[in-house]
Amino acid sequence: MPTFTLTISDLSTDDDKDGALHIVNKENNRRAALDSPEAPLDISTDEALQASYVEVWNTKIAPEAHTSYIKQALYKWIDDQEILKRTIISSKAERNAAVALLKNIP
Numbered sequence: 001m002p003t004f005t006l007t008i009s010d011l012s013t014d015d016d017k018d019g020a021l022h023i024v025n026k027e028n029n030r031r032a033a034l035d036s037p038e039a040p041l042d043i044s045t046d047e048a049l050q051a052s053y054v055e056v057w058n059t060k061i062a063p064e065a066h067t068s069y070i071k072q073a074l075y076k077w078i079d080d081q082e083i084l085k086r087t088i089i090s091s092k093a094e095r096n097a098a099v100a101l102l103k104n105i106p
Helices: 014-032 046-087 092-102
Strands: none
Touching: 014 092
16 A cells, blocks of 8 residues: 655645544544554644644555545456457447447437
8 A cells, every 4th residue: 555645735724624633633532542542633722733634545545545546446447348249258249239229328
């Protein structure tokens, strides 16, 4: 898994801060619920909130998104292989009929 390094220049609007606070609070709740609770991320100042938000992005959100993209690529590859297999075992008339149907899709 690659290492992700997100930087945030500032969380200047209330909407930005609210979004960051939501994510960090969610992570802090997860940490508190562990059998051996972990220390909560700091949200005491705007700077601390920003640093905590970046930590959650780099350690949780970005890797989860990356893993999701890998799965999506795999599923696409599987679908492509299924299409290839069907193309190989189909007759020329079946392939022509399928192509004709595809031409009607906007």
